[in-house]
Amino acid sequence: FGLSAGIGFALSNVLIRRARHQTIRLKSTAVVAGVVLVALLAVPLDSGASAPLKAGIAWPHLALLIAIGLLLLATNLAVQHGLTLTSANQAIVIMLTELVVAAVSAYLLAGEAMRWNEWAGGSMIVAASLLSGRMRP
Numbered sequence: 785f786g787l788s789a790g791i792g793f794a795l796s797n798v799l800i801r802r803a804r805h806q807t808i809r810l811k812s813t814a815v816v817a818g819v820v821l822v823a824l825l826a827v828p829l830d831s832g833a834s835a836p837l838k839a840g841i842a843w844p845h846l847a848l849l850i851a852i853g854l855l856l857l858a859t860n861l862a863v864q865h866g867l868t869l870t871s872a873n874q875a876i877v878i879m880l881t882e883l884v885v886a887a888v889s890a891y892l893l894a895g896e897a898m899r900w901n902e903w904a905g906g907s908m909i910v911a912a913s914l915l916s917g918r919m920r921p
Contacts, residue, residue: 788822796880800867808864815860876913883909 796815802809867875883906890896898906 785826788826792818792822797867797875800864801875804868808861808868811864812857812860812880815864816857876916880909880913 790811796818800811800815866878887902887906888900891898
């Protein structure tokens with residue numbers, strides 16, 4: 785799921801920049817539709833994921849899910865607006881900052897520790913961004 789999320793996130797960022805002529809509303813709708821489609825395809829593969837749906841979702845949990853969904857929608861709109869207005873080199877620096885914030889948050893909030901494969905993946909991402917800055921148009 786993590787790999788598909790990373791690929792989808794990267795692909796959507798590239799397509800958002802490429803589709804400058806489209807409205808942010810249309811691009812946001814496409815991103816949300818893609819997330820829902822992947823979720824609908826993935827839930828049947830995970831037998832434990834549908835258990836809460838069968839048992840019924842309590843109102844506080846549903847309210848929290850709706851609030852998170854609205855927050856993610858607002859964040860998506862802000863990211864798309866920013867990607868539309870910035871150059872690709874600036875956008876990649878902003879996106880890489882997200883990785884640092886996510887890693888620090890996981891460490892502080894969830895007690896996560898980075899293993900060698902996460903360090904290797906992060907190093908590859910940083911190396912790719914440095915190399916892309918040196919590429920000629």
